[in-house]
Amino acid sequence: MLVHSRTGRWAAWALFVVLFVPLFALPLLVILAASFSTHWSGAFPSGPTAGHYTAAVRGESLQALTTSLVTALTASLLALTVGTWAALAAAALGRGGKRVLDALFMLPVAVPSVVVGLAVLVAFSQPPLLLNGTRWIVILAHTVLVTAFAHQSVSAAVRRLDPMYEQAAASLGARPSYVLWKVKLPLLLPSLNAAAGLCFALSMGELSATMMLYPPDWMPLPVRIFTATDRGSLFTGSAVAVVLMATTLLVLLAVSRIRTKASYR
Amino acid sequence: MTSGIRFEDVSVAYGGTTVLDAFSLTVEPGEVMALLGPSGSGKTTALRAVAGFVRPAAGRVFIGDRDVTGLPPHRRGIGMVVQQYALFPHLRVEDNVAFGLKARKVNKGEIPGRVAEALEMTGMAAYGTRYPRELSGGQQQRVAIARALAVRPGVLLLDEPLSALDAQLRSGMLAELARLHRELPEVSILYVTHDQVEALTLADRIAVMDKARLQDCGTPRQLYRRPRTEFTASFVGNANLLPVAVGGAGVSFAGTPLKVDTGGAASGSTATLCVRPHLVGLGDGPNALRGTITEVQWRGATHRLYVDVGGRRLKADLRELRETPELGAEVTLHFAPEDAVLLGAGVTSDG
Numbered sequence: 001m002l003v004h005s006r007t008g009r010w011a012a013w014a015l016f017v018v019l020f021v022p023l024f025a026l027p028l029l030v031i032l033a034a035s036f037s038t039h040w041s042g043a044f045p046s047g048p049t050a051g052h053y054t055a056a057v058r059g060e061s062l063q064a065l066t067t068s069l070v071t072a073l074t075a076s077l078l079a080l081t082v083g084t085w086a087a088l089a090a091a092a093l094g095r096g097g098k099r100v101l102d103a104l105f106m107l108p109v110a111v112p113s114v115v116v117g118l119a120v121l122v123a124f125s126q127p128p129l130l131l132n133g134t135r136w137i138v139i140l141a142h143t144v145l146v147t148a149f150a151h152q153s154v155s156a157a158v159r160r161l162d163p164m165y166e167q168a169a170a171s172l173g174a175r176p177s178y179v180l181w182k183v184k185l186p187l188l189l190p191s192l193n194a195a196a197g198l199c200f201a202l203s204m205g206e207l208s209a210t211m212m213l214y215p216p217d218w219m220p221l222p223v224r225i226f227t228a229t230d231r232g233s234l235f236t237g238s239a240v241a242v243v244l245m246a247t248t249l250l251v252l253l254a255v256s257r258i259r260t261k262a263s264y265r
Numbered sequence: 266m267t268s269g270i271r272f273e274d275v276s277v278a279y280g281g282t283t284v285l286d287a288f289s290l291t292v293e294p295g296e297v298m299a300l301l302g303p304s305g306s307g308k309t310t311a312l313r314a315v316a317g318f319v320r321p322a323a324g325r326v327f328i329g330d331r332d333v334t335g336l337p338p339h340r341r342g343i344g345m346v347v348q349q350y351a352l353f354p355h356l357r358v359e360d361n362v363a364f365g366l367k368a369r370k371v372n373k374g375e376i377p378g379r380v381a382e383a384l385e386m387t388g389m390a391a392y393g394t395r396y397p398r399e400l401s402g403g404q405q406q407r408v409a410i411a412r413a414l415a416v417r418p419g420v421l422l423l424d425e426p427l428s429a430l431d432a433q434l435r436s437g438m439l440a441e442l443a444r445l446h447r448e449l450p451e452v453s454i455l456y457v458t459h460d461q462v463e464a465l466t467l468a469d470r471i472a473v474m475d476k477a478r479l480q481d482c483g484t485p486r487q488l489y490r491r492p493r494t495e496f497t498a499s500f501v502g503n504a505n506l507l508p509v510a511v512g513g514a515g516v517s518f519a520g521t522p523l524k525v526d527t528g529g530a531a532s533g534s535t536a537t538l539c540v541r542p543h544l545v546g547l548g549d550g551p552n553a554l555r556g557t558i559t560e561v562q563w564r565g566a567t568h569r570l571y572v573d574v575g576g577r578r579l580k581a582d583l584r585e586l587r588e589t590p591e592l593g594a595e596v597t598l599h600f601a602p603e604d605a606v607l608l609g610a611g612v613t614s615d616g
Binding site for chain 2: 162164165167168169170171172173174175176178182183186187189
């Protein structure tokens with residue numbers, strides 16, 4: 001710790017509690033509390049029940065959960081593939097080409113996601129690329145949105161990758177494709193892992209672009225939460241939100257447990 | 266497979282600066298050639314041109330009879346060891362050594378035997394299942410050498426392989442490298458270093474480089490005993506470089522006539538006389554020079570005296586003296602005529 005005196009350390013902890021609890025923890029705790037109650041008229045919720053959860057893990061909500069999981073997994077994998085490919089390709093380009101490619105992949109982050117959703121909707125509503133009304137338009141929009149993050153974190157890792165490994169491999173007679181599979185990707189694995197988690201979490205929580213284009217048979221969980229609370233079912237919505245939160249955290253935990261040998265450097 | 270290396274007028278430039286200028290050099294099959302020079306002299310660039318990591322702006326590079334100038338690195342059939350070892354951190358030692366064999370699609374049944382052989386040769390047989398991070402610097406360097414040798418290259422490129430090791434380990438590894446070369450006499454070695462001791466110990470020939478150019482090339486003995494240029498004299502070993510005037514049967518330095526072999530240099534011309542500090546003696550003798558001591562360094566086995574002679578600082582490395590001479594004392598130094606080399610003679614002072 002950088003603070004050495006005892007009072008200083010206490011003050012730092014106090015500041016942390018005062019700032020962190022109201023800003024980060026309290027809203028989440030409120031949702032958790034609401035998901036277990038039937039009334040909330042006073043300062044605290046009342047009428048404890050687990051009934052919202054029985055609704056939240058079956059029927060339409062369960063379907064929305066699997067929809068979200070499938071969307072997030074597919075979009076993350078696609079984003080990771082495209083982002084990594086672009087990051088590796090950019091590293092091989094000159095300064096100018098690299099800058100153009102980086103800017104291009106940053107666009108979906110810079111542009112509001114509602115606009116991205118609208119753009120995807122307009123672009124893919126005409127034959128021959130008619131995806132509107134299918135699940136693929138949701139997955140496509142999510143991929144476009146999270147690729148930016150995948151590309152950014154992988155290209156940072158590619159920049160840090162010492163070219164000496166690649167050169168040592170080449171001097172030993174390894175073709176570029178062999179170097180990619182046996183040296184570069186294994187060394188990038190920790191970053192790919194982290195990027196995958198980030199993409200998954202972002203896709204699981206994506207609402208604004210999804211609202212623009214989800215078809216009736218492919219409603220992700222955040223949309224379900226929104227419609228539930230919009231109808232006034234605040235407590236059911238809270239339960240679904242807790243399910244979403246828990247699922248995302250569980251998957252992130254699993255991803256972070258994938259150990260990679262290269263991270264032992 | 267025996268194959269030498271040949272540079273033919275190789276020039277390399279990075280963004281307008283020439284880092285290697287019309288470099289021509291031949292490394293014979295089975296020869297150890299050291300590229301010796303200060304940092305920025307272009308020696309590493311020359312090595313990277315053989316490896317294929319830099320593309321020459323002009324000239325050609327040959328490995329054996331093959332023109333490899335346009336070939337990508339993985340098709341050149343070289344072995345390379347760099348200063349930072351570059352072992353793959355995610356692979357065990359044995360997989361690191363097997364990497365080149367697998368990449369070259371060597372028969373699967375043959376690989377374990379060749380890995381064991383390479384590890385045996387470098388004394389790392391007991392460490393096959395370790396990861397590089399579990400090894401010391403010296404051990405990592407041995408694995409890097411084993412990895413390069415496992416592919417049985419005709420040409421081995423070593424880029425400052427010992428400079429990340431401490432002094433004691435370095436001299437041990439020098440002996441190891443010399444032994445490896447005795448065991449593999451057909452491998453040509455290009456050894457880049459800025460350390461004259463490494464070059465003198467290991468090389469059959471030394472190419473001295475400075476300012477992107479080849480300055481001198483010869484056997485260690487030639488370069489040390491009979492340097493041709495001031496740069497070689499001062500970079501390969503230590504040297505006193507004295508400006509002298511050639512006249513008659515010898516030269517004169519600061520008004521003192523000295524008897525040395527002028528090698529037929531024109532009388533009246535100016536030249537530089539090179540005398541190695543450890544060949545300078547204290548007291549009277551042939552070619553005596555008187556001066557005052559300006560600095561004394563005790564180095565354990567030797568004393569180094571800096572003596573001001575006619576406004577020039579002369580270095581003398583003497584076997585440890587019983588009594589440390591005092592600063593400002595008048596002393597006489599001498600050297601044998603055959604221990605001095607006249608450099609750059611031929612320019613007449615009045616012409």
